[in-house]
Amino acid sequence: MIKRNPHFSSLLPNYLFEEIGLRKKAYLERHPEKHLLDLGLGDTTLPLSPVVVRSIQEFAEKMGKKESYKGYGPTSGSVELKRGISERFYAGIVSAEEIFISDGAKCDIGRLQLLFGDDVTVALQDPVYPVYLDGSLLQGVAPQNIFRLPCTPENQFFPDLSLAKGVDVLYFCSPNNPTGAAATHEQLQELVSFAKKEGTLIIFDAAYSCFIQDINLPKSIFEIPGAEEVAIEVNSFSKFAGFTGVRLGWTVVPKELRYPGGESIYQDWIRATDIVFNGPSNLSEAAGKAVLSEEGFKACKEQVATYQKALHEFERLREIPSYTLFAGTNAPYAWIRVEGKSSWDLFDELLNECQIVSVPGAGFGSAGEGFVRLSAFAGVEVVRQACDALLDYASESIIQS
Amino acid sequence: MIKRNPHFSSLLPNYLFEEIGLRKKAYLERHPEKHLLDLGLGDTTLPLSPVVVRSIQEFAEKMGKKESYKGYGPTSGSVELKRGISERFYAGIVSAEEIFISDGAKCDIGRLQLLFGDDVTVALQDPVYPVYLDGSLLQGVAPQNIFRLPCTPENQFFPDLSLAKGVDVLYFCSPNNPTGAAATHEQLQELVSFAKKEGTLIIFDAAYSCFIQDINLPKSIFEIPGAEEVAIEVNSFSKFAGFTGVRLGWTVVPKELRYPGGESIYQDWIRATDIVFNGPSNLSEAAGKAVLSEEGFKACKEQVATYQKALHEFERLREIPSYTLFAGTNAPYAWIRVEGKSSWDLFDELLNECQIVSVPGAGFGSAGEGFVRLSAFAGVEVVRQACDALLDYASESIIQS
Numbered sequence: 001m002i003k004r005n006p007h008f009s010s011l012l013p014n015y016l017f018e019e020i021g022l023r024k025k026a027y028l029e030r031h032p033e034k035h036l037l038d039l040g041l042g043d044t045t046l047p048l049s050p051v052v053v054r055s056i057q058e059f060a061e062k063m064g065k066k067e068s069y070k071g072y073g074p075t076s077g078s079v080e081l082k083r084g085i086s087e088r089f090y091a092g093i094v095s096a097e098e099i100f101i102s103d104g105a106k107c108d109i110g111r112l113q114l115l116f117g118d119d120v121t122v123a124l125q126d127p128v129y130p131v132y133l134d135g136s137l138l139q140g141v142a143p144q145n146i147f148r149l150p151c152t153p154e155n156q157f158f159p160d161l162s163l164a165k166g167v168d169v170l171y172f173c174s175p176n177n178p179t180g181a182a183a184t185h186e187q188l189q190e191l192v193s194f195a196k197k198e199g200t201l202i203i204f205d206a207a208y209s210c211f212i213q214d215i216n217l218p219k220s221i222f223e224i225p226g227a228e229e230v231a232i233e234v235n236s237f238s239k240f241a242g243f244t245g246v247r248l249g250w251t252v253v254p255k256e257l258r259y260p261g262g263e264s265i266y267q268d269w270i271r272a273t274d275i276v277f278n279g280p281s282n283l284s285e286a287a288g289k290a291v292l293s294e295e296g297f298k299a300c301k302e303q304v305a306t307y308q309k310a311l312h313e314f315e316r317l318r319e320i321p322s323y324t325l326f327a328g329t330n331a332p333y334a335w336i337r338v339e340g341k342s343s344w345d346l347f348d349e350l351l352n353e354c355q356i357v358s359v360p361g362a363g364f365g366s367a368g369e370g371f372v373r374l375s376a377f378a379g380v381e382v383v384r385q386a387c388d389a390l391l392d393y394a395s396e397s398i399i400q401s
Numbered sequence: 402m403i404k405r406n407p408h409f410s411s412l413l414p415n416y417l418f419e420e421i422g423l424r425k426k427a428y429l430e431r432h433p434e435k436h437l438l439d440l441g442l443g444d445t446t447l448p449l450s451p452v453v454v455r456s457i458q459e460f461a462e463k464m465g466k467k468e469s470y471k472g473y474g475p476t477s478g479s480v481e482l483k484r485g486i487s488e489r490f491y492a493g494i495v496s497a498e499e500i501f502i503s504d505g506a507k508c509d510i511g512r513l514q515l516l517f518g519d520d521v522t523v524a525l526q527d528p529v530y531p532v533y534l535d536g537s538l539l540q541g542v543a544p545q546n547i548f549r550l551p552c553t554p555e556n557q558f559f560p561d562l563s564l565a566k567g568v569d570v571l572y573f574c575s576p577n578n579p580t581g582a583a584a585t586h587e588q589l590q591e592l593v594s595f596a597k598k599e600g601t602l603i604i605f606d607a608a609y610s611c612f613i614q615d616i617n618l619p620k621s622i623f624e625i626p627g628a629e630e631v632a633i634e635v636n637s638f639s640k641f642a643g644f645t646g647v648r649l650g651w652t653v654v655p656k657e658l659r660y661p662g663g664e665s666i667y668q669d670w671i672r673a674t675d676i677v678f679n680g681p682s683n684l685s686e687a688a689g690k691a692v693l694s695e696e697g698f699k700a701c702k703e704q705v706a707t708y709q710k711a712l713h714e715f716e717r718l719r720e721i722p723s724y725t726l727f728a729g730t731n732a733p734y735a736w737i738r739v740e741g742k743s744s745w746d747l748f749d750e751l752l753n754e755c756q757i758v759s760v761p762g763a764g765f766g767s768a769g770e771g772f773v774r775l776s777a778f779a780g781v782e783v784v785r786q787a788c789d790a791l792l793d794y795a796s797e798s799i800i801q802s
Contacts, residue, residue, distance in 0.1 A: 002569040002602040004660040005518035008669050018675070043472035053465035056684060057458045063647075064454035071444035071645040103504055103648075103682070110512075110677025114539055117406035118519075134676045138515055140541075168403040201403040244472040245683035246464075247504075259405040268409050274416050275535045276511025281504070282646035283457060283684040 010137040016130055016363035017041060020347075027351055037386040039374040040357035042177065042332065044242040046306060046379075048287070049299030052241065055290030056283060063282075075279045076270070077101020077250070084292035085250055089235070093222050094252050098266070100273065101288075103280045104249040105207045105236040106131055112203060112232065112251070113139040114272040115265060116169055123147040123164035124171040127178055127361055127368030129205070132171040150367035153326060153337075157181030161194045170195065172221075173205040175212060178364050178373035179335045180327030182217050188224045195230035199260070202231040207249075210240040210304050212330045220252075228254035232265075239332065241291040241300045248284040307332050311376035313383040320394040334374040335361070346372050354389040411538040417531055417764035418442060421748075428752055438787040440775040441758035443578065443733065445643040447707060447780070449688070450700030453642065456691030457684060464683075476680045477671070478502020478651070485693035486651055490636070494623050495653050499667070501674065502689075504681045505650040506608045506637040507532055513604060513633065513652070514540040515673040516666060517570055524548040524565035525572040528579055528762055528769030530606070533572040551768035554727060554738075558582030562595045571596065573622075574606040576613060579765050579774035580736045581728030583618050589625045596631035600661070603632040608650075611641040611705050613731045621653075629655035633666075640733065642692040642701045649685040708733050712777035714784040721795040735775040736762070747773050755790040 020040055028034065048056075062068035076082075082096035102108040109131055118140030124132045126148035136146055147167060149159030157179050164170055172191060175182040183191070195202050204221035212219050221231045236249035257265035290296045314334040317323050326335040338346055343360035350356040350372065361371030376383055421441055429435065449457075463469035477483075483497035503509040510532055519541030525533045527549035537547055548568060550560030558580050565571055573592060576583040584592070596603050605622035613620050621636075622628045637650035658666035691697045715735040718724050729735040739747055744761035751757040751773065762772030777784055 002517060002521060002600070002660065004662060004664050004666075004669065005516055006520075007518060008664075008672065011672065041473070045467075045470065045472065047467045047470040048461070048464045050465060053461045056461040056464075060449070060454045060457040060461070063449045063457075064451060066446075066448045069446065069448040069643070071446065071643070072442070073646055104679050106679045107677065115406055116403060117408060117541065119407075120403060131676060138673060138676055140518065199403070242470070242472070245474055245680075247679065247682040259403065261405060263405050263409075268405065271409065271412065271416070272539060274419070275532060275539055276508065278505050278507045278648065279646075281648040281682040281685045283688070284682045287684070 005138075007138050007140050010143050011134055016359070019363070020357065020359065023348070023351065024357055034355050036355050036357050037378065037382050037389065038357045039378055039383065039386055040359050042239075042375050043377055044239060044244050045377055046242055046303045048242055048246075049296055049303070051293060051295040051299065052287050052290040056287050059283060059286030070282055073279045073282055073285070075274050075277055077280055078285050078289070081285055081288050081292070084289065088292050088297060090220060090222065094220075094254070098252050098254050100251045100253060100269065101280050101285065102249045102251055102277070103247040103284070104238060105205060105234040108234050108249060108251045109203070109205070110135050111273060111276060112234075114276065115268055120168040121145045121147070121166070122169045122171070123149055123167040125149050125151045125159055125173060125176060126366060127151065127364030127371070128171065128173050129177045130364060132203070148365055148367070151176065151179060151181065152367055153324075157327070158183060158187050161190065164194075164198070164200070166198050167200055169203060170200050171203045171205065173207075175208040175331035177208060177331070178333055178359060178361060178368065178371075180331035180333040182212055182214070182330035185216070185218050185223070188218055188221060192221070192224045192227050192230060196226060200230065201257075202227075204231050204233040206233055207236045208239060208331050209235065210300075211308065211332055213308065214330055217330060222252065222254075228256045230257075232257070237288055237291060240304065241288075241296075242303065243284070243287065246284050246287055248280055248288045306379070307376050310378070310380040310383040313380060313387055314374060314376070316387045317390060319391065322394070332376045334376070335371055336374060337371045341370065343369055343372055350390075353393050354386065356386045356389060406539075408539050408541050411544050412535055416535075417760070420764070421758065421760065424749070424752065425758055435756055437756050437758055438779065438783050438790065439758045440779055440784065440787055441760050443640075443776050444778055445640060445645050446778055447643055447704045449643055449647075450697055450704070452694055452696040452700065453688050453691040457688050460684060460687030471683055474680045474683055474686070476675050476678055478681055479686050479690070482686055482689050482693070485690065489693050489698060491621060491623065495621075495655070499653050499655050501652045501654060501670065502681050502686065503650045503652055503678070504648040504685070505639060506606060506635040509635050509650060509652045510604070510606070511536050512674060512677060513635075515677065516669055521569040522546045522548070522567070523570045523572070524550055524568040526550050526552045526560055526574060526577060527767060528552065528765030528772070529572065529574050530578045531765060533604070549766055549768070552577065552580060552582065553768055554725075558728070559584060559588045562591065565595075565599075565601070567599050568601055570604060571601050572604045572606065574608075576609040576732035578609060578732070579734055579760060579762060579769065579772075581732035581734040583613055583615070583731035586617065586619050586624070589619055589622060593622070593625045593628050593631060597627060601631065602658075603628075605632050605634040607634055608637045609640060609732050610636065611701075612709065612733055614709065615731055618731060623653065629657045631658075633658070638689055638692060641705065642689070642697075643704065644685070644688065647685050647688055649681055649689045707780070708777050711779070711781040711784045714781060714788055715775060715777070717788045718791060720792065723795070733777045735777070736772055737775060738772045742771065744770055744773055751791075754794050755787065757787045757790060
């Protein structure tokens with residue numbers, strides 16, 4: 001029988017969210033009477049807006065009629081959708097032809113590995129969304145060729161780029177999952193200058209850009225002049241429009257991007273996706289088109305504002321002396337450190353004592369040790385209840401000690 | 402700047418359907434007054450059935466309400482859908498837990514490469530759907546480690562397996578795209594015995610199994626006892642339910658499958674898909690559930706029968722003395738050879754003289770040279786017009802010669 005892909009053995013034994021699921025399940029088996037406040041998985045909870053629902057329904061109607069039925073679409077997605085994204089999200093600084101519609105940012109991150117092969121060096125923020133690391137390892141990038149760039153309160157969550165000197169690929173997630181830190185214009189300028197100097201390709205993950213409230217912060221790497229020569233950007237409708245289950249995202253691959261031999265990365269991306277992908281669902285595309293309408297865009301912005309309101313509740317946790325709260329204005333996450341506690345200890349404590357599901361920061365990299373991530377997606381009411389429980393528990397602990 | 406994945410240079414310069422598109426476009430630019438009869442791309446043309454449309458619409462409605470909204474689903478898809486597929490397509494011989502719902506067979510074929518890494522030997526039918534070859538090359542399998550198994554009228558389209566002795570992975574597409582040949586029970590038994598003896602993993606592509614009319618032919622490799630120890634099967638709703646644009650398929654990975662070291666292939670598949678995939682669209686899943694209902698399944702079977710009726714039209718081409726027509730009963734394709742003509746010559750002739758778009762057999766492998774594939778998806782009326790045009794042209798040619 002076939003040999004195992006040897007790279008599976010480079011992966012850590014458990015995927016973060018799988019482990020959380022197991023601990024949740026075990027807790028509920030021990031305490032079937034308890035109800036959990038889930039501030040864990042970064043999943044949306046607000047419904048699709050009415051215009052999106054109507055658009056799906058109308059498209060389904062058309063798919064049921066011979067004269068308006070559609071089969072395969074272009075692998076890179078609908079031209080109308082690309083144009084809409086170019087206008088709505090990039091004010092035209094990225095052209096429609098450079099936008100490739102996908103079934104989500106995570107899936108495209110997986111496919112992007114095909115551009116590089118396994119003989120590359122990779123740098124990534126630490127802590128960060130685990131998929132860049134696992135995807136690189138699975139593709140065969142040697143563990144010793146992957147460099148982690150700590151992002152901590154001590155460096156304002158922006159890494160020391162000198163640790164990434166000469167790397168081939170640098171993943172950069174801003175606003176960052178899990179820290180919530182959003183890079184400034186100056187920081188992204190530094191990143192682009194670094195990439196130009198070092199011959200590095202930036203994979204910029206902007207999946208949380210819709211949460212940026214500070215109008216001075218860039219929402220796309222392509223707001224930085226020259227980024228089109230060194231960067232690819234992945235993005236998604238998931239968080240903006242509640243499409244985590246609907247599956248729709250996009251990747252920007254600038255036409256200017258070239259390998260040192262002069263070959264076009266843009267052309268290779270077209271070729272690679274034609275082999276391993278068949279385009280997003282046209283039902284999801286119909287949903288996406290409605291998001292880009294006046295009514296849809298407004299409704300999605302209001303939903304984001306609702307999540308931001310929930311996020312604001314976390315501010316109350318500043319009253320707990322042992323807690324340090326970071327970020328939480330330009331991303332849907334609060335990033336919390338408790339002196340002297342490991343991430344998984346803190347996770348277990350929140351679960352057992354307050355029935356709160358969090359995500360242990362250590363699961364995102366060793367620089368996340370000592371932190372947990374709390375999500376605002378559960379909504380104002382649940383976040384409020386969680387904060388109440390945490391404040392109660394903290395005051396009890398103080399009385400007892 | 403990052404090095405290019407060296408494996409891009411192993412790929413042939415043009416993807417088959419891209420080249421066909423270019424020639425179609427060029428023809429229409431020269432002859433804007435002409436209308437083409439498209440028997441090329443294997444795309445469905447009949448609308449979604451009413452129960453499928455309603456299911457999408459009702460699900461969209463639910464997605465618009467907070468209490469019934471759904472975010473991320475399981476990466477491997479809805480349990481209800483898995484159960485339905487297990488019952489409808491496998492009469493229970495494959496369990497629901499062994500079924501992984503995907504966004505289509507092509508996408509899963511791309512992801513399956515992750516199980517193997519690049520240090521494998523691969524065998525595939527010739528001619529065959531180009532994605533197995535291109536996907537293997539892109540993943541880094543060395544061209545000299547890929548073995549093509551000719552399937553021609555001379556061997557009744559079943560390969561000489563001795564050419565694949567000791568290979569790690571063998572792709573087998575039945576009913577075959579493009580030849581239309583469907584393997585018999587005995588042939589698949591031979592394949593499974595070979596795989597057990599040689600330690601070969603079979604990737605069985607059953608995407609066209611719904612077209613099998615002969616009740617003695619197997620629709621799944623898992624109808625062969627012991628296949629669960631040596632085979633993975635990919636399948637799709639695309640052709641059965643008209644979901645080419647909706648995107649929904651599945652892959653069966655038996656729990657029994659092991660690497661020689663004893664590690665579970667099933668567990669690795671869960672891990673790999675968790676890293677590079679996020680599940681199919683839940684809108685597509687809602688559509689798929691309706692396909693599995695009594696009403697939906699019956700409607701889809703009727704659609705398949707309609708395509709089969711169109712396919713039957715091709716029988717008229719047997720009147721043309723220079724044509725040899727193969728298969729065309731258990732797959733939506735007619736596979737035609739014209740003595741003394743290359744595939745691309747025949748393609749160009751059909752396009753220029755009869756305004757018919759075909760697919761040159763040579764694009765599926767060198768053993769497809771001299772053939773073209775004609776598809777029945779365009780429907781009875783278009784196939785009839787195409788056959789009229791071909792018969793007219795053939796009789797004119799005879800008069801002229």
